[in-house]
Amino acid sequence: MDFAKKIQSGQFVITSEIGPPKGVEIEGALKEAETLKGKVDAFNVTDLQSSVMKLGSLATCRLLVERGLEPIFQITCRDRNRLALQSDLLSAYVLGIRNVLVLTGDHPVLGDHPQAKPVFDLDSISLLKAATGLMEGKDMVGNDLVGKPEFLLGAVVNPSADPLEPQIIKMEKKIQAGAKFFQTQAIYDVKSFENFMNIVKKFNVPILGGIVLLKSAGMAKFMNEKVAGINVPDKYIAMMAEASKEDRPKVSVQIAAELIKGMKGLCQGIHIMPLGWEKHVPSVLQESGF
Amino acid sequence: MLITKLKNKEELLASFEKKPFIIKCFGCKEVYFPEDKIEELLKENESKITGVARLDYLCREEFSKLYLAKYGQQIKNSGVVIVFSCGVGVQVIAKLCPEKEVLAGCDTYYLDGFQGLSVQDLNCEQCGECYLNYTGGICPITACSKGLLNGQCGGAKNGKCEVNVEMDCGWELIYKKLKGLKLENVTKQSKVLIRNYKRILDELGYNKDHIKEE
Numbered sequence: 114m115d116f117a118k119k120i121q122s123g124q125f126v127i128t129s130e131i132g133p134p135k136g137v138e139i140e141g142a143l144k145e146a147e148t149l150k151g152k153v154d155a156f157n158v159t160d161l162q163s164s165v166m167k168l169g170s171l172a173t174c175r176l177l178v179e180r181g182l183e184p185i186f187q188i189t190c191r192d193r194n195r196l197a198l199q200s201d202l203l204s205a206y207v208l209g210i211r212n213v214l215v216l217t218g219d220h221p222v223l224g225d226h227p228q229a230k231p232v233f234d235l236d237s238i239s240l241l242k243a244a245t246g247l248m249e250g251k252d253m254v255g256n257d258l259v260g261k262p263e264f265l266l267g268a269v270v271n272p273s274a275d276p277l278e279p280q281i282i283k284m285e286k287k288i289q290a291g292a293k294f295f296q297t298q299a300i301y302d303v304k305s306f307e308n309f310m311n312i313v314k315k316f317n318v319p320i321l322g323g324i325v326l327l328k329s330a331g332m333a334k335f336m337n338e339k340v341a342g343i344n345v346p347d348k349y350i351a352m353m354a355e356a357s358k359e360d361r362p363k364v365s366v367q368i369a370a371e372l373i374k375g376m377k378g379l380c381q382g383i384h385i386m387p388l389g390w391e392k393h394v395p396s397v398l399q400e401s402g403f
Numbered sequence: 404m405l406i407t408k409l410k411n412k413e414e415l416l417a418s419f420e421k422k423p424f425i426i427k428c429f430g431c432k433e434v435y436f437p438e439d440k441i442e443e444l445l446k447e448n449e450s451k452i453t454g455v456a457r458l459d460y461l462c463r464e465e466f467s468k469l470y471l472a473k474y475g476q477q478i479k480n481s482g483v484v485i486v487f488s489c490g491v492g493v494q495v496i497a498k499l500c501p502e503k504e505v506l507a508g509c510d511t512y513y514l515d516g517f518q519g520l521s522v523q524d525l526n527c528e529q530c531g532e533c534y535l536n537y538t539g540g541i542c543p544i545t546a547c548s549k550g551l552l553n554g555q556c557g558g559a560k561n562g563k564c565e566v567n568v569e570m571d572c573g574w575e576l577i578y579k580k581l582k583g584l585k586l587e588n589v590t591k592q593s594k595v596l597i598r599n600y601k602r603i604l605d606e607l608g609y610n611k612d613h614i615k616e617e
């Protein structure tokens with residue numbers, strides 16, 4: 114069953130993520146994804162994540178389609194104006210891509226080309242609205258399209274943001290603009306995720322809880338300091354700090370599995386962001402009882 | 404050179420229903436400031452207005468603060484404050500009256516040569532369709548690093564923008580301001596805002612000497 118049908122019929126879904134390489138050697142990443150066939154329902158492909166110049170999301174998504182894997186095309190508003198964004202959505206459709214995750218995107222100064230022009234002609238909400246319009250056969254100014262694309266549109270939300278209310282307001286607007294599912298920022302505290310889920314239950318939209326594999330205590334501290342809405346609790350930082358270098362993946366998997374077990378009864382899916390540790394995804398799933 | 408135009412009548416008339424106090428800036432009105440139209444509008448709505456203040460160079464925050472002190476009671480008794488000035492002027496008043504909903508009466512098209520005239524940290528990018536009435540008088544285009552119109556991105560941490568820890572997140576300021584005014588629903592209920600870059604060109608980009616009348 115394809116991802117859209119599965120998620121819309123209320124079934125539990127698992128997604129993971131592929132970060133295209135800086136360069137053209139993509140075979141390794143595709144092979145790794147293939148090993149997860151049947152275990153993972155769809156793969157997000159990041160769009161120049163953290164504003165670092167890389168191979169594109171669109172091409173990588175197509176390569177997944179060719180291997181019988183289902184991609185979720187991440188598209189950000191950082192680099193393209195409304196002409197290019199709409200056009201790329203049409204391109205995605207003709208290339209067999211059916212799931213799109215719409216994001217505003219990081220500012221270019223966070224990446225490796227900080228001199229670049231920040232575009233942000235649209236934002237996550239206006240791009241969702243534009244995509245919905247395309248699905249209805251119209252471009253943003255109301256011109257007719259020949260043939261209509263069909264997408265399952267998704268968006269992101271940060272359940273641990275402080276203050277949370279602006280996130281909820283925006284989430285509601287994203288739903289009105291056409292978002293049919295949400296993937297969340299990394300969760301490290303099941304209790305606060307539960308609190309978030311209680312607030313957004315009323316929206317009746319599938320939510321996939323986000324998991325980022327911790328690689329070291331240093332990474333956890335860095336995220337706590339720099340990344341919005343991430344608070345890795347001290348106990349996990351201590352577990353990572355105490356583990357020897359060889360044991361770190363094992364401990365990391367153990368932490369992820371503990372979180373997933375806590376979360377899976379609360380939401381409709383899990384989104385695993387391995388950030389280079391793709392090879393550990395199978396053990397995460399196994400340890401979590403999937 | 405300053406070019407502002409009155410906001411559309413419908414929006415303005417809705418603001419007049421909220422018992423407004425009026426502030427007019429005659430600082431750099433020389434080039435194109437819809438003075439006659441403002442007077443006309445004020446006259447038509449005289450009975451709804453709680454008071455009018457006229458200042459030169461609203462953007463000089465310290466001066467405006469002193470000058471407005473004598474209108475304190477009138478402003479307090481009004482429902483909203485409507486400011487006829489460029490976008491910077493409106494933002495200055497919004498800052499000086501944190502307890503009031505401050506609304507822009509004009510759209511700002513052109514300010515060239517005027518930025519930096521007075522020392523302050525507010526800016527206007529002359530978008531020609533002033534959004535301050537949705538954002539509690541804080542400019543989403545200049546106060547947010549991405550110029551987002553529909554709400555905060557996911558990058559703010561501890562109230563600071565993802566771009567720089569020294570910089571306040573403009574949208575968090577907007578949220579707090581609206582929340583304080585019990586107006587947080589304004590962002591929720593507003594339609595999806597999309598900037599129209601052609602507006603400036605339409606009005607004056609092709610020929611700055613010729614300003615189209617509405």
Ligand code: SF4
Nearest residue numbers: 490527528533534542
């Ligand atoms: S929204 Fe900002 S840039 Fe646009 S006119 Fe108002 S103050 Fe100026």
Ligand code: SF4
Nearest residue numbers: 547556564565572573
């Ligand atoms: S962190 Fe705030 S100011 Fe910075 S880009 Fe995001 S919304 Fe705008």
